Amino acid sequence: MKVVALVSGGKDSCFAMMRCIDYGHQIVALANLIPLDDSVDELDSYMYQTAGHQIIVSYAECMDLPLFRRRIHGSTREHSVNYRMTPGDEVEDMYALLHEVKRQIPSVNAVSSGAIASDYQRMRVESVCSRLGLVSLAFLWKQDQITLLEEMIRRGIVAVTVKVAAIGLNPSEHLGRELKDLKLHLLKLNEKYGIHVCGEGGEYETLTLDCPLFHKARIVMDKYKGILDNPNSTIASVGVLHPLSFHLEQKETSYSTSHLPAVFEVEGNTTFTQASSSKPLDSEFDPDKGEQAVNFRISSTGKNLLSIGCWIQNSSKTSNGLQEDLAAVLRQIELRLGAEGFGWINVLYIHLYISDMKQFALANEVYVKYITNAECHFGVPSRSTIELPLVKCGLGGGYVEVLVAREPEKKKVLHVQSISCWAPSCIGPYSQATQYKGVLYMAGQLGLDPPTMNLCMGGPTAELEQAVQNSEAVAKCFNTSIFTSTFLFVIYCSACLTSSEKIQVQEKLKSSFDSSDSPSFLYVLASDLPKGASVEVKPVIYTPEVEEEMEELEVGKLRTPLENIFGKLQIDKTCYQLCNIKGKLLSCIVSITNTEASKICSQQGDSVFDFQCGSRKHMKSIATFCASIVAKILYESGFSWNDLVILRFYYPTRLLLSADLMDCVFSEAFLDLALDDESIKFGKEPLFNLVPVIGSGQSAHMDDLITCELLASKL
Numbered sequence: 001m002k003v004v005a006l007v008s009g010g011k012d013s014c015f016a017m018m019r020c021i022d023y024g025h026q027i028v029a030l031a032n033l034i035p036l037d038d039s040v041d042e043l044d045s046y047m048y049q050t051a052g053h054q055i056i057v058s059y060a061e062c063m064d065l066p067l068f069r070r071r072i073h074g075s076t077r078e079h080s081v082n083y084r085m086t087p088g089d090e091v092e093d094m095y096a097l098l099h100e101v102k103r104q105i106p107s108v109n110a111v112s113s114g115a116i117a118s119d120y121q122r123m124r125v126e127s128v129c130s131r132l133g134l135v136s137l138a139f140l141w142k143q144d145q146i147t148l149l150e151e152m153i154r155r156g157i158v159a160v161t162v163k164v165a166a167i168g169l170n171p172s173e174h175l176g177r178e179l180k181d182l183k184l185h186l187l188k189l190n191e192k193y194g195i196h197v198c199g200e201g202g203e204y205e206t207l208t209l210d211c212p213l214f215h216k217a218r219i220v221m222d223k224y225k226g227i228l229d230n231p232n233s234t235i236a237s238v239g240v241l242h243p244l245s246f247h248l249e250q251k252e253t254s255y256s257t258s259h260l261p262a263v264f265e266v267e268g269n270t271t272f273t274q275a276s277s278s279k280p281l282d283s284e285f286d287p288d289k290g291e292q293a294v295n296f297r298i299s300s301t302g303k304n305l306l307s308i309g310c311w312i313q314n315s316s317k318t319s320n321g322l323q324e325d326l327a328a329v330l331r332q333i334e335l336r337l338g339a340e341g342f343g344w345i346n347v348l349y350i351h352l353y354i355s356d357m358k359q360f361a362l363a364n365e366v367y368v369k370y371i372t373n374a375e376c377h378f379g380v381p382s383r384s385t386i387e388l389p390l391v392k393c394g395l396g397g398g399y400v401e402v403l404v405a406r407e408p409e410k411k412k413v414l415h416v417q418s419i420s421c422w423a424p425s426c427i428g429p430y431s432q433a434t435q436y437k438g439v440l441y442m443a444g445q446l447g448l449d450p451p452t453m454n455l456c457m458g459g460p461t462a463e464l465e466q467a468v469q470n471s472e473a474v475a476k477c478f479n480t481s482i483f484t485s486t487f488l489f490v491i492y493c494s495a496c497l498t499s500s501e502k503i504q505v506q507e508k509l510k511s512s513f514d515s516s517d518s519p520s521f522l523y524v525l526a527s528d529l530p531k532g533a534s535v536e537v538k539p540v541i542y543t544p545e546v547e548e549e550m551e552e553l554e555v556g557k558l559r560t561p562l563e564n565i566f567g568k569l570q571i572d573k574t575c576y577q578l579c580n581i582k583g584k585l586l587s588c589i590v591s592i593t594n595t596e597a598s599k600i601c602s603q604q605g606d607s608v609f610d611f612q613c614g615s616r617k618h619m620k621s622i623a624t625f626c627a628s629i630v631a632k633i634l635y636e637s638g639f640s641w642n643d644l645v646i647l648r649f650y651y652p653t654r655l656l657l658s659a660d661l662m663d664c665v666f667s668e669a670f671l672d673l674a675l676d677d678e679s680i681k682f683g684k685e686p687l688f689n690l691v692p693v694i695g696s697g698q699s700a701h702m703d704d705l706i707t708c709e710l711l712a713s714k715l
Contacts, residue, residue, distance in 0.1 A: 001110040001135060004029040004068075004101045006094075006125070008049040009056045011159040011179060012114030012140060012198065014208040015152050019139035019421075020112050023451050027112070027213075029105055030067045031097050032056050041227065041240045042163060046076060046120055047090055051162040052207035054243050055219060060261040061248060062214040066105075070097040070266040081119050082377065083127045095128045100266045102132055110135040115418070116143065117200040126417040130373075135427065138418035139451060142473070145198040146187070153180045159206040160221070162241040165229075166195050166203035171239020175226045179206060207241075217248040296332045297663060299686040303642040305436070305713055306404050308336055309689040312396025313660055322359045323366050326398030330370045333402055342404060344375040348411055348434045349403040349441045350383045353691070356397070357387040357528035363398065364428065371429045379413025383430035384444030384538050386492050387528035393692040394658040401689055403441065403645070411436045414477050423473040424448040432474045437715040439585065440478055440541040444492065445470045446533045460501045460534035461508045464491075467537045468512055480543050483512065486519040487579045488540040488587040488711065492526050493702070495694050497534055505535060506700035520577040520589045522709055524650060525695035525702040540711070542581055576629075577698060583638045584715055590629055590708040591698050592622060597705045600625045616661060623669035626708055631673060631680070639712040641680065646711040647688040650696035655705070662690050 003025050007013045009032075017027050034053040035043050042051045050072075060067035074090040083091060102108055111129050115122040115138045122138055129136040140148060152159075159179045164171055168189040174182065186197045195203045210218035222245040229238035299309040310329045320328075337343055350371070354363050363385075373380060381402070390399055405411060415431035416422070424446065426432055433442045447463025448470065449456050456466045468482070475482045482489075491509065493502060506523070513519070519539075529536050575596055578588045592600070601621050626649065634640065651662055667686055674680040695702035 001025045001137075002028045002105075002107045003110045003112050003137060004031050004098065004105070004108050005112040006114075007032050007056065007059060008114070009052045009059075009162075009207045010049050010114060011152055011157050011206045011208055012116060013112075014114075014157055014159075014211050014213065015148070015155075016112050016114040016138070016140050017213055018155065018157075018211070019451075020137055021213075023139070025110065025112075025137070027063075027065065028108060029101055030059055030063065030065050031101055031111075032059075032067060032069045033072050033093055033097060034069055036071045036073060041242050043072065045072070045090060046118075047094075047124060048072065049163075049205050051205050051240050052243060055207060055221075055246055057263055058217075058219055058246075058248055059214075060263050062217045062219065064216050064261050066262045066264065068097060068101050068104075068264045068266055070100075081123060082379070083124045084377070085127070085131070091124045091128065094124070095131065096268065097266050098128060098132055098134065100264070102134070104264070108134070110137050112137045112139075113418075114138075114140055116140045116145065116148070116198055117196070122416070122418060130417065136418035136425075138420045141416070141418060141420035142422035142477075145196055145200065146190070149179075149183065149186070149197050153183060156210070156212050157208060158210040158218070159208045160241075161204050162207045163205040163239065164203070165236060165238040166201070167193055167236040168195070169204060169236070171226050171228055171237050174204075175239050175241050176221075176224060215251065217250050219246055220249050221246045296329070297686075298332065298336055299689050300336075301644045301647055301687045304406055305645050307401055307646050307689070308333060308404060309399070309401040310336070311390070311399040311659070313663075314391070314394055314396050320396070322354060322356055322397035323362050325396035326354065326363055326366045326400070327369075329396065329398045329400050330366065333400055334370060337402075337404065340404075342406075344371050344381075345378055346404050346406070346408045347371075347376070347381045347402045348405050348436050350381050350430070351401040352383055352385040353388045353390060353399040353401075354385065354397065355387065355390040355395075357530065357532075360385070360530060366398075368429055373429055376429070378408045378411055379434065380415055380429040380431050382413075382432065382434045382441055382443040384492075384536065385530055386444070386524075386526040386536065389527055389653045389692055389694065392653055394660055395692070399691075405436050412478075414474065419451065419453060421451045423470045424450050424453060433478065435478055435543055437713070438542065438544050439713065439715065440475070440480065440539075440543045442471060442474060442539050442541065444536045444538045445474070446529070446531060446536050448531070455531055455533055460493075460497055461504050463533060464505050464508050464535045464537070467535060468509070471537060471539050475539070475541060478541075478543055480541055482539045482541060483514070484517075485541045485543065486513075486539045487542050487581060487585060488522070488589075488709075489519045490522045490524065490538040490540075490709075491700075492524050492529060492536040492538070493700065494529050494532075494534050495525055495527050501534070502700035502702070520579050520587050521698060522589050522707065523697055523700050523702050524691075524693055524707075527694060540587070542585060575698075578633065578637075580637050584713070586633070586637050586639050586643075586710070586712040588633050588708070588710040589698055590626070590633075590710070591704045592626065592706040592708075593697075593703070594705055597622055616665060619655075619657060619662065620665045620668065622706060623666045624672060626706060627666070627669040627673045630708065630710060633710065634712060637712075639714065641682070641687070643712040643714055644687060644710070645713050646709065648691050648709040649688055650691045650693050650704070650707040650709070652695050652705070653692055659690060659692060666690065 005017045077089040078086040189195045301307045412435040413431045414433045419425045445467045447466035576590045696707040697704040
């Protein structure tokens with residue numbers, strides 16, 4: 001990509017440029033924001049470093065690149081971490097600056113910044129990039145600061161301190177000192193006081209005088225003075241370096257040019273623009289077209305936390321096209337949310353099932369017309385996307401499930417849109433993870449190499465290992481680990497995997513977890529996955545809100561003894577996995593194999609049957625059994641139907657049964673259950689979702705006849 005680099009003069013923004021080049025990008029311009037008044041050295045800003053701004057103009061010549069500069073007219077007006085476009089805010093000066101860069105250099109498609117730990121800064125850069133259609137590159141994000149400091153020095157960044165503001169840093173002694181000379185002192189202060197060795201807590205700021213990117217010249221500071229901000233402080237004096245004179249020293253290896261790189265002063269008022277959230281995609285596509293001509297199937301579960309699913313019932317096994325079908329489904333969910341007094345703001349998670357992964361980009365075009373940052377100001381929902389044989393089973397081209405919370409203000413969303421070395425970015429209105437009332441719902445993670453966003457090499461097991469690593473990076477942002485706190489782990493496998501590759505994936509995954517305390521595993525064989533991936537993982541993690549509860553997880557995350565749980569409905573113990581976290585969370589995976597199905601049908605007086613091809617009669621017996629199991633599991637574990645969050649039944653296409661028939665027999669089974677037990681009260685809509693797959697199960701063989709996934713919560 002062609003990159004404009006945001007430069008403050010500090011070591012971080014310079015090293016971020018070096019990382020961009022490491023990953024094959026090209027720096028084509030520099031952009032810098034400076035105080036409105038030249039006499040001001042340092043602004044009181046959470047966004048911009050301005051100490052040493054008098055020297056930044058020399059970067060254009062040192063790097064032989066155009067430099068765009070703008071004076072900061074705004075101030076901090078929007079104080080929340082999630083920035084929303086605000087007239088008069090200092091962020092709008094960045095927008096105006098980058099807008100002008102893009103106007104003069106249309107080929108620019110990415111922005112580099114030196115953000116390491118500040119969500120406040122990163123999210124504001126991402127907001128501006130989103131509005132301008134640019135990609136945010138933040139290759140230092142979440143990197144270990146000691147490692148970063150050592151690498152910066154090792155790779156030739158020569159930087160001096162231009163501000164100090166921390167205990168242990170004395171302006172008279174440490175201002176103007178080179179970073180390499182301060183390294184040991186900074187490490188000692190980190191050990192003694194916990195300061196950030198890269199200055200991410202505002203402990204110090206630097207000015208880069210030379211680095212490998214300065215191929216024409218280096219900067220030599222001839223004279224400066226130190227200015228004390230609070231000279232009478234007894235804890236930590238704040239000092240700023242004010243340059244008085246400097247010059248450029250040409251490098252012997254530099255090539256000669258007959259011109260000096262241009263320096264552009266960007267002036268004028270900011271222009272406010274926001275991405276359109278209107279529903280119509282274009283003049284030829286109307287998402288509401290034909291809504292009355294199709295039948296929608298809506299399901300819902302739970303009371304305080306509920307799942308809503310919607311599919312198009314289409315017995316003709318044809319589709320109006322993925323775009324029209326998906327738009328119609330999203331519109332129906334939007335209407336259903338509205339009927340409950342909800343909106344997209346209430347949605348925590350979205351399962352997006354599509355009929356053709358080759359049309360993934362088109363599906364996203366529809367998706368972003370409904371789910372937007374503007375609609376979800378508490379944070380956009382997390383998402384997983386897989387291809388399933390929808391049309392083959394008589395469904396439309398799109399099928400959506402949403403997890404809905406009644407108190408959206410209690411959710412915590414991690415949405416990193418910048419490309420970094422930390423974990424895969426989510427460029428668009430879907431986030432890496434959403435935490436709500438003690439549970440972390442993580443987006444589907446692929447085996448992507450974060451800085452390149454390409455699938456890692458080495459096959460399915462290598463992809464799995466990278467996907468697990470990416471999941472752990474996300475979990476750490478919530479102060480937890482997938483290896484100790486995951487109670488449900490879903491693995492989507494591509495249908496292109498061979499039998500041996502599936503087993504290798506399972507063995508690799510099992511080896512990553514302690515066998516004595518591993519989560520419930522669910523394997524789903526999908527037609528295809530995004531980017532042609534072999535595997536996609538989706539952990540669900542227990543994250544207690546009170547620190548003292550962590551001990552409860554360790555002793556409470558036990559398999560419930562199920563010897564007598566099913567009464568007369570006997571089932572092999574290997575056919576279920578159950579995790580009950582002290583009566584607060586319940587997850588269960590139940591597998592109905594061909595063998596178990598034969599037993600069930602025999603108990604009901606049905607004949608032995610070849611389940612490669614099902615029938616209504618036999619499937620009704622199995623559905624009745626599944627409904628009874630769900631009821632038993634809930635009651636024996638101390639949960640009610642109102643606690644039910646997710647109830648999915650996965651069935652394979654080899655049954656040659658339509659979605660309509662499956663829906664009918666499972667609906668009848670739950671109706672019969674309610675008739676047998678007057679205490680059970682179901683709503684008008686089904687409380688389960690039926691998901692057609694190539695295969696599913698507790699193991700990578702994925703040869704179940706029916707697999708049930710259950711999640712209940714009292715949190």
